[in-house]
Structure formats: structure tokens, C-alpha cells
Amino acid sequence: xxKDFLACDWGTSSFRLMRLDQQGNxxxxxxxxxxxxxxxxxxxERYLIGECRExxxxxxxxxVMCGMVGSSIGWYEVPYVDCPASEATLAAELWRVPCESxxxxxxxxxxxxxxxxxxxxxxxxxxxxVGWLTQASVQERAHSVLCLPGTHSKWVTITDxxxxxxxxxxxxxLYSLLKDHSVLVQGEQHDSAEAFSAGLQASGGGAALIxxxxxxxxxxxxxxxxxxxxxAYLSGLLLGSEVGAMASTxxxxxxxxxxxxxxxxxxxxxxxxxxVDCTHYSGGTFSAKGLWSVARAANLI
Numbered sequence: 001x002x003k004d005f006l007a008c009d010w011g012t013s014s015f016r017l018m019r020l021d022q023q024g025n026x027x028x029x030x031x032x033x034x035x036x037x038x039x040x041x042x043x044x045e046r047y048l049i050g051e052c053r054e055x056x057x058x059x060x061x062x063x064v065m066c067g068m069v070g071s072s073i074g075w076y077e078v079p080y081v082d083c084p085a086s087e088a089t090l091a092a093e094l095w096r097v098p099c100e101s102x103x104x105x106x107x108x109x110x111x112x113x114x115x116x117x118x119x120x121x122x123x124x125x126x127x128x129x130v131g132w133l134t135q136a137s138v139q140e141r142a143h144s145v146l147c148l149p150g151t152h153s154k155w156v157t158i159t160d161x162x163x164x165x166x167x168x169x170x171x172x173x174l175y176s177l178l179k180d181h182s183v184l185v186q187g188e189q190h191d192s193a194e195a196f197s198a199g200l201q202a203s204g205g206g207a208a209l210i211x212x213x214x215x216x217x218x219x220x221x222x223x224x225x226x227x228x229x230x231x232a233y234l235s236g237l238l239l240g241s242e243v244g245a246m247a248s249t250x251x252x253x254x255x256x257x258x259x260x261x262x263x264x265x266x267x268x269x270x271x272x273x274x275x276v277d278c279t280h281y282s283g284g285t286f287s288a289k290g291l292w293s294v295a296r297a298a299n300l301i
Contacts, residue, residue, distance in 0.1 A: 005062050005301055006052055007291035010069035011124055012037050012151070016287070017051050019061070022301050024134075024292035026285065030055050036068045044075045049101050062103040064295045066287065067124035070095065070106040080111035080121060086162040087130050091297035107294055110163060120168050125154045128283060129163055131290030132258060145250060147278075149259045149267055151176075155246055169242040175235055184216040185230045195229035196266065199236025200273050209241045235266065243270040250276060258283040 004027065009016040013035035019027040030051055039047055052063055070078035078095040090107055097104040109123035125148050133141060136158075144158040151172040157165040179185045198219075202212060216234040219225045225233060254277035257267055264280045271278040295301050 003301075004059075005064060005295060006055060007288050007295075008048070008063055008065040008069070009067055009124065009127070009287040009291070010065055010074070011035050011067045015051070017055050017063075018288050019055050020288060020292055024289055024296075026288055028055060036071070036074050041073075041075075044069070045099060045101075048075070048104070052102060060103075062105065062300060064094075064105045064107070064291045064300065065097075066107040066127040066291060070109065071123055076106065078106045078108050081108045083110050083112040083166065084159070084162040084164045085110045085126060087133070087293050087297050090126065090130065091294050094294060094298045094300075105295075105298075105300070107291065110166070112166060120166060122154055122166060122168070124287070125156070126163060127290035127294065128258060128286040129156055129158070129290070130293050131286030131288065132256065132281065132283075133158070133161060134289045134293055140256070143251075144253065144256055146256045146258055147246075147267070148283075149257070149263045153242060169245075171238050171242045175238050178213070178216075178234060179231050184213065184234060186220075187227050189231040190228050192226075192229040192232040195225055195232035196236035197269075198225070199233040199238075200240040200270060201236075202233075203237050203240025203244050204273070209237070212237060212241075236270075239266055239270050240273065243267070243276070244274055247274040247276050253277075254279045256281065258286060260284075 003022050004019055007018045007020050013033065015032045015034045017030045021027055034047060069075050076097050081089050081093050093108045095106045095108060097106055107127050109121055110126045112120040128148060129146060132146065141158065141161045146156040146158065148154040153169040153171050155167050155169065156163055202215060216230050216237065219233065220227050220230055255271065257264060257278045257280045260282060268278060268280065
């Protein structure tokens with residue numbers, strides 16, 4: 001076993017390589033915008049080798065990865081483990097990537113399939129959740145609900161320290177598609193707290209989202225909002241629909257919101273609108289902690 005190792009959180013649009021010590025402390029970080037989508041498949045291995053050499057220097061250190069690097073559009077497709085999933089099951093299925101130049105491992109994603117046809121997957125978020133669990137209380141490990149906003153937001157239920165259930169909200173990608181490629185948003189846009197709040201209020205109006213979306217356009221046509229406020233209204237409507245759909249299923253405990261400060265503000269506003277308590281974590285170190293935790297359970301460190 002080695003003292004230090006490299007932890008890599010490699011998503012669709014970003015790359016983060018960290019050097020960790022045996023206790024999981026971050027010693028150095030290299031971040032770039034070279035996510036999986038930015039590289040051709042044949043260039044992924046070469047890019048990773050170069051970045052590992054830069055961070056590790058003359059040392060040869062193992063690298064443990066998570067995220068879209070293990071997907072069908074990544075370096076090597078790593079099989080999913082079944083839900084419920086835990087640090088132990090992820091460690092047991094840690095995948096050794098065939099590479100002569102690196103001792104490289106990849107954490108499996110998690111899949112959920114039910115007899116009623118429900119199917120869902122995650123890659124990368126499971127490692128963040130494991131990282132969050134390293135600092136959770138005994139009560140939080142027994143039962144918690146986590147919200148991890150993003151392009152595809154994940155709502156994760158924790159039971160007895162395991163990912164026992166999860167669902168994906170298409171909020172981020174749907175917003176991007178509608179903002180850039182639909183009639184709902186036209187021309188230059190700017191942030192509008194008033195328009196966002198109006199969309200949030202409308203999300204709880206009782207009608208299904210499919211019947212509410214056109215309001216982002218019709219409100220502008222009828223002069224109820226400025227054309228430049230359409231995207232903000234749409235954002236409030238979509239985010240409110242996401243949180244509102246989950247609010248009725250939540251218990252009395254707070255939702256643990258894991259995201260950067262940029263998304264924390266609007267999500268907190270949505271939680272407050274629906275009367276849901278939340279606790280925010282910036283989450284910047286949870287992927288590293290999760291990779292360290294899985295590597296330790298797999299006896300790599």
C-alpha cells in the first residue's frame with residue numbers, strides 16, 4: 001500500500017484531479033474544463049497520464065476515479081452496482097482499468113430497477129454521497145434525504161448508511177434546452193429575482209408542468225413580464241416543480257443540499273416556498289472524501 005494516491009472526479013464538462021494523503025486530506029488540486037465530452041475517446045488515456053504526471057511529479061501513484069469517465073462515452077465503461085449501494089459494495093466492485101502506464105481504478109455507478117418499470121442510474125453522485133456519509137451523524141446515517149442539484153439533479157435516500165433509493169430530475173438539462181432551443185425564451189436575458197419568484201409561485205398552482213411551460217412565453221406576449229425575464233421565470237417554474245414534486249414525500253427531517261453556492265440560493269428559496277427545511281453543504285471535498293473512503297475499503301490505502 002502507498003501513502004498518497006490520486007483521486008479523480010471526471011465528469012461530462014469538468015476534470016478534477018487531487019492528490020490525497022492516507023487520511024484523505026487534499027494535498028493539491030488540478031482542475032480543468034476538459035470533461036469527457038471535450039476529448040476524443042482515443043485521447044482520454046493520454047490526457048489522464050499527462051495530468052497524473054503533473055500532479056504526482058516523479059512518483060508513481062495509483063489513481064481512483066469516479067464520474068462519466070466510467071460511462072459509455074468515457075474511457076472504459078464500468079458496470080453499475082445495484083441499489084441499495086454502500087461504500088462496501090462500491091469497494092467490492094472497484095474496477096481496475098487496463099492501462100500499462102497507470103495503476104487506475106474506477107468506481108462503479110449505481111442502478112435502480114423495479115418490477116413496475118422504474119429505472120434510474122447515477123455516475124459520480126454515489127461517490128459524493130459516500131463522501132457526505134464520512135461526516136454524517138449516527139442519526140443522519142440511519143435515515144436522510146440528499147439533494148444534489150446539477151444538469152441531472154439527484155434525490156438520494158439514505159437508510160442505514162446505504163443508498164437505498166434515488167431519483168433523477170431532468171431540471172438542469174431541460175432548462176438549457178428550453179432556454180436555447182424553444183419559443184419560450186427569446187433575445188438577451190438577465191437575472192430577475194422577481195421573475196424567478198413568479199415562476200416559483202406558479203409551480204405550486206396545481207397544473208402539471210407540461211401545461212405551465214408556455215406561461216414563460218405568454219406572459220411576455222401579454223406584457224406581464226419583460227422579454228428579458230423569460231429565462232428567470234422558466235428557471236423558477238422548473239426548479240419549483242422539482243422541489244414541489246418531492247416535498248410531499250419528505251419526512252420531518254431537513255433535506256441535505258449538496259451543491260455550490262451558485263445553486264444553493266435558488267434551491268433554498270424553493271425549499272422555503274414549499275416549507276421544507278434544508279441544510280446546505282458546499283460539497284467541494286465530498287468527491288475526494290468518497291474516493292478516499294472507497295479506496296480504503298478496497299484496501300488500496
